Amino acid sequence: MNISFQPKLFSTLRNYSKEQFYADLMAGVIVGIVALPLAIAFGIASGVTPEKGLFTAIIAGFIISFFGGSKVQIGGPTGAFIVIVYGIVQQFGVAGLAIATMIAGVMLVLMGIFRLGTVIKFIPYPVVVGFTSGIALTIFATQIKDLFGLHIDKVPGDFIGKWITYSHHFDSINFWALGVGIISIVIIAITPRFSKKIPGSLIAIVLMTLIVYFLKNKFGITGIETIGDRFTIDPSLPRPAAPKIDFAAIQTLLPTAFTIAMLGAIESLLSATVADGVIGDKHHSNTELIAQGIANIVSPIFGGIPATGAIARTMTNINNGGRTPVAGIIHAVVLALILLFLGGLTKHIPMSCLAGVLVIVAYNMSEWRTFKGLLKNTKSEILVLITTFSLTVIFDLTIAIEIGLLMAAVLFIRRISETSSISIFKEKVHEADFIEGSTDTEKLTLPKGVEVYEIEGPFFFGVANKFEETMKTIGDRPKVQIIRMRKVPFMDSTGAHNLQSLIKSAQKDKIHVLLSGVNENVHAVLIKNNIEKLLGSENICSNINAALMRADEIVKNNKI
Template identity: 40%
Template structure:
């Protein structure tokens, strides 16, 4: 298959065209090391947030990130688990277990590959900005609420699938607040907020987790219990339970052989596929949007240019392969990509190196991860949720945006928080499309031509009327614009319509124009269309709206329309 039909390795081809050097290699190694350190706790925290054991977040980076970097279309994107997926993936895990989550990820990978092969990369540009801002802000709010349990060390009297139910459970669980967990959370949050201002070169979350773990050990010494990752998660080796995450590589396994929500092996059936297909499409669409937005941000920081279709195929291959090794959904992460660029990355090798850092952490540091406090990880995700929701930017947009865009943004935000992102994006797109149609219809109008301002229309007899239509003639504007042509007094024999300012018309407009012609024939009125483009004339002819002497004519300009109108009038005068 040719490069044009299968856009693989686009980012690497771009690197080879630019040229690779030793300084570029040093930049990739340095950036990969930096981003790898950032990715380790985030990957574990995000896996926990979607209801999976923490090691599955690391497996995602280990498998998906280098494969996407190898096959994708952006030189700088860093892929892995992201906060945006939490609101989609958590309900899947709750309903279908880890096996269902991995199967849904695999299906989303296939959809992403199909999107790339169909050259759908540019279609993402048609997602309106208020829709994107609304659902990302809503996702940030949902993630923040989900972290309250671990931030305060609460014991909840049940589980919930909707945010409103979760809020009720949180309120009911407040009496179980843990002082130790709360202190660790406050300490971690303080470091996350203040450290970047003091020592920006050292990742704040690394310091926050380290100090949080040390504070947890100190509080345990004084009798205040703090929940840790090793207490919450464990793995089985040779029949023995060990705390934390396994210090070895994932093994190859079919995703559907892993347990479902009931703890039993997942049973693949048509009904299960039917239930997962909608979330899989949502994952694919969100992954495409996130990855391509991330690539645009990287392009703006570096002056490079990504290949959107190659990036979609790369993301699809990564999500197709990762579930076979326990990896959950992956997409490009804007914060990690920006850190990658700032750290001196030059090529996709940085993303591969960052996966190597995660590999070293699994093999060498896994026992230490058991001491990470759950409250510190929750604080890290709370900070991620704040950055993701961009409250200041949302407030600014609400102040300056048109009312229609404000409605779209708030609708997407509220629906994401109260229901789910799939519904929010669907309704948001419908609202945005409706507003666009309304605005476009307002640009189309029909007005009588002023004969005193048109040399070609001077001294025209009263039996001739002249109109001008400006703007696109489509289903939202056609009936209103063409209905004006029916409003004239008896005695009119010819109507001239200047359509030189009509760039396009659709089938609704053609049908409406055909109705006007039918009325004109019954009344003995001829129609002359002036200034129509070749495309408009071709559309009319294909639809059967053919010129007919004495009834319908196409002319280039108003001067020719005048000549045609006078000749037809002369032919109709009784001798």
């Protein structure tokens, strides 16, 4: 088996120029600065320490750029993982999170090796929007405590439990913290109007950190909680320490790891596809999955959390001139330098300011306009959207993805089944256009005792039963049944089994079965399932004319 692994870094370096390096350097520095507050915020919101978010952005970000299949993809922790990571930490601890992330990494590598990159792209859009919007609402709910400065010892993990707890503690609002959070949100919202280069989140964090520091030291206002009040930050690079993995842990964490892997695959490939449209390139989806897998295997060893391609940071990279993976590598180096030399300053960042940053992240993730637009689609798509959204919010992402994908698959099979039809002809049948080499469709008269059953569409497990039921409704039994398959593109094992059962049943009733217009793919299935042997090769005809001649011969010779 040929493994599709073609990192973009090595192909882009062949014709690399000094001018492109300067562009990548500038983009990498800017993206590194943009990633700083987000990595810290995602780390805290995920239930781990701030530096773990930075470790992920540094280690995973470097690996994704070095091995990735996209020229401009920026990897690291993302908002999509907050909900699931928080749940894992609460239930299994940081060690459980590390194991789940590594298992997910192995799954991603296997997805890339088995060339599933293109398959992931076909996950229905309502499923993606449903759980993305659900994650956004859940992220918003997790930030209420810090945004309002509420005095709550422990916030429940479930969505409804959170709001019940909040309602009991709203009398403890810290208006200083709320003011910092609201001003942070306003700054982030209005920044794009006057600055396209410097991100609003960075401006808000720098400005509000200075203001809160000034209020604490000059006016003695100490009620505004900062990162340093809750966490002890170690401003040094992590040391590798692999978690202890046993079979019991793998068995327990496998479903959660699958969710991490699916979410990582979907988000990274969506990000890479969006980037392709902007820069006019085409990423290697399987290479990208392998790179994401390696990143998620290595990241936990250095204290990191799950990582994937980040759309916002990838677009920032593109908008600032990044066109090769060198920019992503520089972004990781910049973050490492900030951690080493300025990491101690992060303890002064107000928690309510970070909550404001994540409220904006949640709003951007919500895709409420898209969600609203999808509500105008078919009832089945609306059902998938609402179900996936509701399960994400009320239960968890693992259940939402599994049931959302299952529903989408069932509805897809139903839709395909509806496009397949079975027609019965007892007196005349249309001649195939391609037989005569023209667009004329003459009607051919059927010999007495001959009937034609035409299948149109795929003959798979969703249609096979329909065909069997149609055959059972026939009144008088003909002497010859011609099953016309010119419009059957493929047949699966269930279709083959039902066809085989039907032929055996017909032969018991002394009815001769002929097949007409079988293409190469379907013919191969017939051979594998011994149907050709059961019928006889002379009874599998290339077109309807040949089948009718054979039927006429059987009727005249009474070879039943």
